[in-house]
Amino acid sequence: MTEYLSELAQGLKPYVPGEQPSDRQYIKLNTNENPYGPSHQVKLAIEEEIGSLRLYPDPDCVALRDRVAAYYGVSRENVFVGNGSDEVLAFAFPAFFTSGTVLFPNITYSFYPVYSDLFKTKYMEIPLKEDFSIDPADYCGFGTAGEMPDDQADGMHEGRIRGILIPNPNAPTGKCLAPEAVEQIVKANRDKVVLIDEAYIDFGGVSAVGLTERYENLLVVMTLSKSRALAGLRVGFAIGGKKLIDGLNAVKNSFNSYTVDRLALAGAAAAIEDGRYFMQTRDMIIATRERVAAALCDIGFKVVPSQANFVFISHPTVRAQAIFEELRGMGILVRYFNKPLIDNYLRVTIGTDEEMDRFLSAVREIAALR
Numbered sequence: 614m615t616e617y618l619s620e621l622a623q624g625l626k627p628y629v630p631g632e633q634p635s636d637r638q639y640i641k642l643n644t645n646e647n648p649y650g651p652s653h654q655v656k657l658a659i660e661e662e663i664g665s666l667r668l669y670p671d672p673d674c675v676a677l678r679d680r681v682a683a684y685y686g687v688s689r690e691n692v693f694v695g696n697g698s699d700e701v702l703a704f705a706f707p708a709f710f711t712s713g714t715v716l717f718p719n720i721t722y723s724f725y726p727v728y729s730d731l732f733k734t735k736y737m738e739i740p741l742k743e744d745f746s747i748d749p750a751d752y753c754g755f756g757t758a759g760e761m762p763d764d765q766a767d768g769m770h771e772g773r774i775r776g777i778l779i780p781n782p783n784a785p786t787g788k789c790l791a792p793e794a795v796e797q798i799v800k801a802n803r804d805k806v807v808l809i810d811e812a813y814i815d816f817g818g819v820s821a822v823g824l825t826e827r828y829e830n831l832l833v834v835m836t837l838s839k840s841r842a843l844a845g846l847r848v849g850f851a852i853g854g855k856k857l858i859d860g861l862n863a864v865k866n867s868f869n870s871y872t873v874d875r876l877a878l879a880g881a882a883a884a885i886e887d888g889r890y891f892m893q894t895r896d897m898i899i900a901t902r903e904r905v906a907a908a909l910c911d912i913g914f915k916v917v918p919s920q921a922n923f924v925f926i927s928h929p930t931v932r933a934q935a936i937f938e939e940l941r942g943m944g945i946l947v948r949y950f951n952k953p954l955i956d957n958y959l960r961v962t963i964g965t966d967e968e969m970d971r972f973l974s975a976v977r978e979i980a981a982l983r
């Protein structure tokens with residue numbers, strides 16, 4: 614039989630996102646979406662932009678980059694905008710990591726190994742500590758040349774270490790590194806690109822953006838999908854030194870000039886502008902998270918302390934997969950990862966108070982039956 618697919622395509626194991634089912638109405642706590650929806654200003658800005666849709670968007674995203682730059686106190690040349698932070702992360706691989714090895718935690722965002730395979734980048738997974746925290750020392754001490762230590766240089770992983778990729782807070786654990794720990798890693802790896810994926814930083818962590826001025830090897834990636842409630846619009850951005858931003862632009866402009874459309878540019882700029890709505894909804898999510906975490910502990914769950922818009926939980930007697938399936942039957946979707954080390958955990962997105970009360974009654978019922 615003729616094989617039409619390239620060897621690369623034949624070998625790919627694509628990322629599987631959390632489901633977006635349409636068979637019935639669910640309480641959706643499975644993809645870390647924001648329950649409150651975008652600011653009214655976003656809706657107005659998008660409506661206004663519809664009249665210009667016959668025109669291509671600005672390929673350099675200048676107006677949005679200026680808005681992001683002003684918000685974070687950096688310059689336009691330090692900002693790159695992409696079609697969701699997934700795209701920014703994807704561009705980072707050919708821009709910085711190919712022909713070497715990238716390090717990331719063994720429990721983390723499952724897109725990282727997928728990008729590594731797509732862009733033929735080797736990777737080495739660094740184990741989390743038993744409490745799911747990241748030890749910054751594990752990412753230091755690779756030497757100035759970034760050579761792989763001899764005992765770890767096997768056929769799969771050998772090669773110069775070109776980069777480090779860490780989500781902060783980490784997903785799916787929700788655990789956060791202190792800014793000093795991030796700086797320790799960035800400082801110890803000045804000859805490698807250190808990419809901090811801050812998709813969830815607004816829910817309790819301290820951003821590393823302030824370090825980008827001092828460390829030209831640091832790239833901070835953020836998204837408007839979570840704290841700005843724009844998952845459906847697909848906008849993410851990176852902040853870093855000009856050299857790194859130029860690298861991302863070189864890749865993007867060799868792939869597609871217009872990755873971010875007019876509606877997305879307009880809506881994202883309005884979302885950044887509406888600081889009041891952002892803070893209000895973020896604070897509501899944090900308050901709900903703390904309330905839900907305490908209630909889950911009362912029911913008997915182990916709850917990993919979270920600085921994100923989700924909690925990572927495990928029950929001492931009822932298996933996570935069973936809880937996941939029972940909740941699904943009751944119309945509540947959470948995320949279950951059938952993977953080593955975390956196959957008895959569930960990741961539960963923080964929804965509205967009403968949604969979380971329904972979730973809590975459901976798990977109370979499930980736990981009481983065992």
Ligand SMILES: Cc1ncc(COP(=O)(O)O)c(C=O)c1O
Pocket residue numbers: 644645696697698699700722780784810812835836837838844847848849
């Ligand atoms: C750690 C992390 N990084 C990046 C993303 C991608 O976000 P988006 O492409 O919606 O900006 C996600 C999405 O869930 C995530 O969990």
